[in-house]
Amino acid sequence: MSRVTDFINLNLNPSTIIAEYIWIGGSGLDLRSKARTLSTPIDDPQKLPKWNYDGSSTGQAHGNDTEVILHPQAVFKDPFRRGNNILVLCDAYNPLGDPIYTNKRFDAAKIFGHPDVVAEAPWFGLEQEYTLLQKDTKWPLGWPIGGFPRPQGPYYCGVGAEKTFGRDIVDAHYKACLYAGITIGGVNAEVMPGQWEFQVGPSAGITAADELWVARYILERVAEIAGVIVSFNPKPVPGDWNGAGAHTNYSTKSMRKEGGYEAIQKAIEKLGLRHEEHIASYGEGNEHRLTGLHETADINTFSWGVAKRGVSIRVGRETEKEGKGYFEDRRPGSNMDPYVVTSMIAETTILWKP
Ligand code: ADP
Ligand code: MN
Ligand code: MN
Ligand code: MN
Numbered sequence: 129m130s131r132v133t134d135f136i137n138l139n140l141n142p143s144t145i146i147a148e149y150i151w152i153g154g155s156g157l158d159l160r161s162k163a164r165t166l167s168t169p170i171d172d173p174q175k176l177p178k179w180n181y182d183g184s185s186t187g188q189a190h191g192n193d194t195e196v197i198l199h200p201q202a203v204f205k206d207p208f209r210r211g212n213n214i215l216v217l218c219d220a221y222n223p224l225g226d227p228i229y230t231n232k233r234f235d236a237a238k239i240f241g242h243p244d245v246v247a248e249a250p251w252f253g254l255e256q257e258y259t260l261l262q263k264d265t266k267w268p269l270g271w272p273i274g275g276f277p278r279p280q281g282p283y284y285c286g287v288g289a290e291k292t293f294g295r296d297i298v299d300a301h302y303k304a305c306l307y308a309g310i311t312i313g314g315v316n317a318e319v320m321p322g323q324w325e326f327q328v329g330p331s332a333g334i335t336a337a338d339e340l341w342v343a344r345y346i347l348e349r350v351a352e353i354a355g356v357i358v359s360f361n362p363k364p365v366p367g368d369w370n371g372a373g374a375h376t377n378y379s380t381k382s383m384r385k386e387g388g389y390e391a392i393q394k395a396i397e398k399l400g401l402r403h404e405e406h407i408a409s410y411g412e413g414n415e416h417r418l419t420g421l422h423e424t425a426d427i428n429t430f431s432w433g434v435a436k437r438g439v440s441i442r443v444g445r446e447t448e449k450e451g452k453g454y455f456e457d458r459r460p461g462s463n464m465d466p467y468v469v470t471s472m473i474a475e476t477t478i479l480w481k482p
Contacts, residue, residue, distance in 0.1 A: 258358055341466065409469065
């Protein structure tokens with residue numbers, strides 16, 4: 129008897145490629161994808177065919193003409209189909225060639241393409257926290273139904289069956305991302321049980337956001353196989369449980385070179401002047417997370433410090449000691465759009481003149 133997996137493992141003619149086109153749907157957080165067959169391997173996104181989808185089915189178009197055009201922007205190896213098969217990250221345009229309103233990549237690419245930004249070679253390290261939920265109850269993985277686990281303390285980077293829940297998913301995702309060609313730096317169990325983190329980067333310019341979106345896609349697919357829900361809610365459980373963030377680590381050429389500490393100070397000062405604007409773009413529901421408790425700063429107050437965790441911006445001990453390096457914007461929520469957050473940080477710190 130044949131099994132389903134036998135067919136999944138069928139070897140195709142090496143010139144037959146399956147390309148999974150990925151895009152962001154109407155909520156700004158939902159990922160969508162569909163596959164097509166190519167008759168020759170292509171790894172340059174500019175050479176891949178454009179494609180389309182029905183925007184009325186993703187909350188991105190209404191009226192008579194609902195066709196949305198996908199423009200391939202980045203290519204990764206497909207860890208699910210393997211072989212020569214690929215994942216193709218796309219952004220979305222109307223038939224006239226204008227970016228649709230949910231296309232945040234378009235404006236980000238403009239900022240990262242600005243000569244002054246290119247000259248500063250911005251790098252980002254994105255710490256993506258997320259919570260795994262049981263499929264039927266939408267309650268965190270490992271938590272008793274209708275009840276709570278023991279208080280936080282033993283879970284952060286914990287080991288053992290009563291402390292970590294979902295490690296197989298985390299590890300599968302980690303390896304799948306490395307296979308795909310994503311610069312994933314590491315993973316760890318978080319303070320709240322059932323909550324985890326992975327880090328993308330350091331990656332240059334818009335690549336960091338592209339990689340984070342594909343890493344999120346791969347996570348959704350791995351969790352789908354495991355029958356578990358991924359939540360990017362910044363405060364999945366109210367009360368004395370840690371929220372989920374997306375700390376954004378950042379440096380420019382000026383910050384990384386000798387004496388870069390001065391450039392870091394200037395950048396932090398500018399970020400402070402635009403605190404409200406940044407907060408408004410750092411994720412929905414983030415106000416439930418940025419309370420001043422649970423290793424966060426209060427949402428209404430900008431603050432920074434060396435090696436402090438209850439602040440908006442943290443400068444690492446190492447960076448202070450070396451007098452150069454990078455800093456961490458701790459404000460973004462786990463559901464933030466990395467195109468928006470990374471380009472806004474570059475815009476404020478490199479292009480904006482107060
Ligand atoms: P934390 O101590 O806040 O948990 P992590 O180790 O989880 O820190 O994440 C630190 C992130 O900073 C990593 O993604 C790493 O790639 C990134 N990073 C390291 N050096 C730089 C740099 N020079 N510029 C930008 N990001 C950097
Ligand atoms: Mn971290
Ligand atoms: Mn963390
Ligand atoms: Mn951090």
